[in-house]
Amino acid sequence: VQLQASGGGLVQAGGSLRLSCAPSTRTSSYYHTGWFRQAPGKEREFVAVVTWTGSSTYYADSVKGRFTISRDNAKNTVYLQMNSLTPDDTAVYYCATRRSWDSSSRYKQAAEYEYWGQGTLVTVSS
DSSP states (O other), X not given: OOEEXXXXXXXXTTOOEEEEEEESSOOOSOOEEEEEEEOTTSOOEEEEEEOTTSOOEEEOTTTTTTEEEEEETTTTEEEEEEOSOOGGGOEEEEEEEXXXXXXXXXXXXXXXXXXXXXXXXXXXXX
């Protein structure tokens, strides 16, 4: 599965952006989808994840209350709504998917995902 992340850009602190993630070709498979980000000189870090049905979502503490992950399976698209952005949110944002889900796990590790998108740059100016 090839994923395409889009929606990044330059925004002022306090602003909002909505990122989108969709496969480049329509797939009938069911995937759970996460967002990660990587700032310059830092390791890739977990941001949020949503199950295929959308019934469960989990967030990093750093974005909880500001970011919302959601999905529209009719459009085969996962979204990351980002509000109250700060310069610390500046990073390349990646979406990733995996096929299985164990309710005892939160899938916050990049190695737990099977497919990745190319990333979209979010820059938050102060």
